[in-house]
Amino acid sequence: MNAVPRRHALRQLGLIAAGLAAACTPMRVLTSAYPQVFDDDDGLVDRVLRAFVTAVIPDAPQDDPDLVRAHTDPAYPFAQYAGFFAADLSRRAARRFGGRAFERLDVGERTAVIAEGLAADATTRKLYNGAVVLAQIAFYAGIYDPTKGCPAIGFEGGNHWHPLTDITYPDPERFLSHTRTADGNYA
Amino acid sequence: MKTVHTDVLIIGTGFGAAAPALRLAEAGVKVVMVEKGPKVQTADFRQTSDPQYLLKYIKGTPGDHLSLTYAEALGGGSGFYEMVSLRAPSLVFDQTDAQGRRLWPEAIDRAALDPYYDIAERMLHVSQIPLAEVPKTGLVFAQLMKNLGYSVDRARYAVRGCQGSGFCVTGCVYGAKQSLFLNYLPQAVAAGAEIETDLEALSIVPLPGVHRGKARHLTDLPYRYQVLCQRRTGEREQLRFVARIVVLGGGTVGSATLLFRSRAALPLVSEHLGRNIAYNGSVKVVGLLPDSFPDADMFTGRSHPGMISYEFLESHGITVHGAKALPLMLVSAARMHLEGDRRDPAWWGTPHVELMGRMRRRMIVIAAFGLTPPGAALELSDAGDARVSLPLSSGLERYHGETQRLLESILVRNGCRLVRTDFLDKSLAPEEGVHFSTAHQVGSCRMADAPSAGVVNAHGEVFGCPGLYVSDGACIPSSLAVNTSLTILANAERIAAGILDRYRLQQGAAA
Numbered sequence: 097m098n099a100v101p102r103r104h105a106l107r108q109l110g111l112i113a114a115g116l117a118a119a120c121t122p123m124r125v126l127t128s129a130y131p132q133v134f135d136d137d138d139g140l141v142d143r144v145l146r147a148f149v150t151a152v153i154p155d156a157p158q159d160d161p162d163l164v165r166a167h168t169d170p171a172y173p174f175a176q177y178a179g180f181f182a183a184d185l186s187r188r189a190a191r192r193f194g195g196r197a198f199e200r201l202d203v204g205e206r207t208a209v210i211a212e213g214l215a216a217d218a219t220t221r222k223l224y225n226g227a228v229v230l231a232q233i234a235f236y237a238g239i240y241d242p243t244k245g246c247p248a249i250g251f252e253g254g255n256h257w258h259p260l261t262d263i264t265y266p267d268p269e270r271f272l273s274h275t276r277t278a279d280g281n282y283a
Numbered sequence: 284m285k286t287v288h289t290d291v292l293i294i295g296t297g298f299g300a301a302a303p304a305l306r307l308a309e310a311g312v313k314v315v316m317v318e319k320g321p322k323v324q325t326a327d328f329r330q331t332s333d334p335q336y337l338l339k340y341i342k343g344t345p346g347d348h349l350s351l352t353y354a355e356a357l358g359g360g361s362g363f364y365e366m367v368s369l370r371a372p373s374l375v376f377d378q379t380d381a382q383g384r385r386l387w388p389e390a391i392d393r394a395a396l397d398p399y400y401d402i403a404e405r406m407l408h409v410s411q412i413p414l415a416e417v418p419k420t421g422l423v424f425a426q427l428m429k430n431l432g433y434s435v436d437r438a439r440y441a442v443r444g445c446q447g448s449g450f451c452v453t454g455c456v457y458g459a460k461q462s463l464f465l466n467y468l469p470q471a472v473a474a475g476a477e478i479e480t481d482l483e484a485l486s487i488v489p490l491p492g493v494h495r496g497k498a499r500h501l502t503d504l505p506y507r508y509q510v511l512c513q514r515r516t517g518e519r520e521q522l523r524f525v526a527r528i529v530v531l532g533g534g535t536v537g538s539a540t541l542l543f544r545s546r547a548a549l550p551l552v553s554e555h556l557g558r559n560i561a562y563n564g565s566v567k568v569v570g571l572l573p574d575s576f577p578d579a580d581m582f583t584g585r586s587h588p589g590m591i592s593y594e595f596l597e598s599h600g601i602t603v604h605g606a607k608a609l610p611l612m613l614v615s616a617a618r619m620h621l622e623g624d625r626r627d628p629a630w631w632g633t634p635h636v637e638l639m640g641r642m643r644r645r646m647i648v649i650a651a652f653g654l655t656p657p658g659a660a661l662e663l664s665d666a667g668d669a670r671v672s673l674p675l676s677s678g679l680e681r682y683h684g685e686t687q688r689l690l691e692s693i694l695v696r697n698g699c700r701l702v703r704t705d706f707l708d709k710s711l712a713p714e715e716g717v718h719f720s721t722a723h724q725v726g727s728c729r730m731a732d733a734p735s736a737g738v739v740n741a742h743g744e745v746f747g748c749p750g751l752y753v754s755d756g757a758c759i760p761s762s763l764a765v766n767t768s769l770t771i772l773a774n775a776e777r778i779a780a781g782i783l784d785r786y787r788l789q790q791g792a793a794a
Contacts, residue, residue, distance in 0.1 A: 127442075137556060138513060151632065152631045152632065153631075153632075153635075153636055154632060154636055155636050155640075158387070170790065171335055207632055210630060210631075211627075214628075221712070222711060222712070225632050225707075225711035225712060226711050228631050229614070229615065229707065229711050231617050232614040232615075232631065232635075233334070233611060233614050234615050236611075236639055237332035237609070237610045237611035237614065237615075238332055238610075238612075239332050239333050239334060240333075240613065242329070242330060242331045242332065242333070245332075246610060248636070248639070248640065249583055249584070249610065249639050249640055249642055249643055250643040250644070251609075251610050251643065252328030252454075252582070253330075253332070254329065254331045255330055257446065257448065258447060258448075258583045260415070260416065260447065260581075261428040262583055263416070263418050263419065263447040263580070263583045263584040264415065264416060264417055264418060264422065264584065265419060265420060265422055265577065268414050268415065268417055268422055269414065271422040271423070271425045271426045271429065272414075272425050272429065272435065273428050273429035273432070273433060273434055273435045274434050274528075275434055275435065275436045275437075276434045276436060276592075276593045276594070277436045277593065278437070279411055280369065280374075280411040280436050280437055280438055280439040280591070281369055281370040281439065282369075282370075282372040282593045282596060282602075282765075283372065283373055283393075
C-alpha cells in the first residue's frame with residue numbers, strides 16, 4: 097500500500113510517543129541486562145547512539161550537536177529507554193562481531209546489527225523501529241533548528257522566504273491542460 | 284461553581300461554530316463560545332518542524348483502517364488547514380446508501396447551499412489561485428495530466444497576499460491565510476459574542492423547560508440546557524453554562540464525543556450517533572519524475588500546490604490533486620523505498636538517503652479524494668477516549684485498489700518511477716492492509732429527514748432535543764471529494780440563518 101497522507105503524518109507524531117512507550121514494557125526494562133560499563137562511561141550512550149544514527153543515515157555528520165538529541169530529549173518517551181537501547185545495540189554487536197563495540201563497527205556491520213534488532217521479537221522490533229523513525233524525523237526535518245533545516249535534502253528549515261521567481265515557473269500556461277470549470281468549482 | 288446564563292452557547296470556534304456565533308451575535312442575542320484548545324493568533328505561529336509545537340494544536344483519533352486528524356485551537360482547523368476552499372460538486376448531494384436512499388436531506392443540494400457558499404467565500408476572501416502563483420509542483424502535476432489528455436483546474440483558496448512560504452499547515456505567520464480568528468471570530472466579538480478558550484465542555488443536561496415554547500422570539504424562551512465545562516489550565520475550575528440554545532461546533536469527533544458523554548441525559552438522541560462517518564477516501568501515490576520533466580519543489584509555494592483535476596469525478600467519483608509534504612510529515616508517516624530497489628534495508632540507510640536526496644525537486648505526490656460511503660463509526664472507551672473504526676468491505680478495498688492503480692498509471696505513463704510507501708501504525712510498524720487517513724472526517728451526527736436515518740434534522744437541530752444544534756462537520760452526511768471546510772462553513776451559515784428565522788431574530792439587528 098502506498099499512501100502518504102500528510103495528516104496521517106501529523107497524527108503519527110502523536111502516536112510516536114505512545115508507540116515507544118508501549119514498545120518498552122517495564123518488564124523488559126527491568127529484565128534487560130544493562131552493562132555496568134554504561135554507568136561508568138558517561139559518554140558511551142552518546143557514542144553508541146551517534147554510531148546508530150550514522151548507520152541509519154550514512155550522510156549524517158557525526159559531529160552534529162543535534163544528531164542524537166531526539167533520542168535523549170525528555171520531550172520524547174524514547175529518552176528513558178535510550179540507555180537500554182544503546183546497551184542492546186552493544187550486546188548484539190559484541191555477540192555478532194566477536195566482542196567488538198558497536199560504535200567501532202563499520203557502517204555495514206552496524207547496519208547488520210540494526211537489521212537484527214528490527215527482526216527480533218515484537219518488543220525489540222518496536223523499540224528499533226521507533227529509534228530509526230526518530231532519527232529520520234530529527235535529521236530530515238531539522239526539528240531543533242528551523243534556521244538550519246536539513247542541507248542534505250535541500251530543506252532550508254522554517255524561516256526562508258522565497259521570491260515568486262523561486263516558487264513558480266515563467267510562462268506557466270505551457271504546463272496547463274484544458275479545464276472543466278470556469279472558476280475552479282465544479283458545477 | 285460559577286454559573287453563566289446566556290442565550291446561546293456555542294461549543295467550538297471552528298468552521299461549524301464561527302458562522303452561528305457571528306450571525307446570532309449580530310442579531311443581538313447573548314452568545315458565548317467555548318473552545319477546548321488554546322487561544323492562538325498569527326503572532327503565535329512558527330515556521331517550524333518542531334513536533335512539540337505541532338502537537339500542541341494537532342490531535343488525532345486512531346482506529347482500524349482509518350485515522351482522523353484535527354486541530355484544537357481558537358479557530359479550530361482554520362489555523363492549520365491548507366486553505367483550499369472548493370464547493371462540493373452537485374453530484375455529491377445525490378449520493379445514496381446501499382438501499383438507494385439519498386444521504387443528504389431532500390431539501391439540501393448544491394443549489395440550496397450556493398447562497399451560503401457565496402457568503403462564506405466573501406467572508407474568507409476565497410479566490411482562484413492566480414496562474415502566476417501556481418507552485419512548481421502544481422505546474423508539474425498539470426504537465427503530468429496534460430500529457431495524458433486529462434483536464435486540470437486551478438484550485439480556490441481562502442487567502443489574501445499569499446507569500447508562498449510552504450508552511451500553511453503550521454499556521455500562516457504572514458496572516459495571509461484566512462483563518463477564522465482573522466474574520467468571523469473578531470467580528471462576532473465586535474458584535475458582542477464572548478469567547479472562552481482552554482475550556483472544555485464535558486456534558487449537556489436538558490433543563491425542565493426544554494420542551495416548552497415553540498417558535499417565538501429566542502429571549503422569550505426558557506433556559507433549556509445546562510452545559511458543564513472545565514478549564515484545561517490552572518486549577519481546572521468547573522463552570523456551568525445555562526443557555527436557551529446550544530450549538531455544537533466542536534467537529535466530527537468533538538461533537539459526537541460530547542453527545543456520547545451526555546447520552547444518559549439525552550436519551551432521545553438517535554442511535555445513529557457516532558455512526559455514518561465519511562472521510563473523503565484519500566489515496567496518495569508517490570513517484571520520481573523522469574529527466575524529461577522540470578523540477579518540482581516540495582518546500583516552496585503554498586502547501587496545496589494549486590491544481591485539481593475533476594477528470595475522473597463522474598467516471599470514478601474522485602478528484603485528483605497535486606500534493607506536497609514537508610520532511611517532517613513524510614518521514615514520520617511512512618517507510619519509503621524506490622520500487623525495484625532490491626537493496627536491504629531499503630527504507631533506511633543508503634537507499635533511503637539517496638531517495639530523500641531527491642525528495643525536494645524530483646519527488647511528486649498525487650492524491651485522490653473520493654466519494655467513499657459513510658461507513659466509519661466513532662466510539663468512546665471506558666476511559667472516554669475516542670476511537671474510530673472502519674469496516675473494510677470488498678467495495679472499499681476495490682475502491683482503494685482501483686484508485687491507487689489509476690494514480691500510479693498517471694505516474695508510470697509519464698515515465699515516473701514509483702516510490703513504495705508503507706504507513707506506520709502506532710507501534711511504528713507498517714499498517715497491514717488498506718488504511719485511510721484524513722482531516723476531512725464528517726458525519727458522526729449526520730443530518731437526515733428522520734431520526735431513523737440521522738441525528739439532526741435538515742436545520743441542524745438534534746431530533747428530540749429542541750434548541751440543541753449541531754452545525755459542524757459532524758452533520759455533513761457524505762464525503763465531498765473536495766476539501767470539506769468551505770462546505771462545513773456554508774452549511775453552518777445555512778443553519779444559522781435557519782435559527783434566526785425560527786426564533787424571529789433579525790439579521791444584523793445588533794448593528
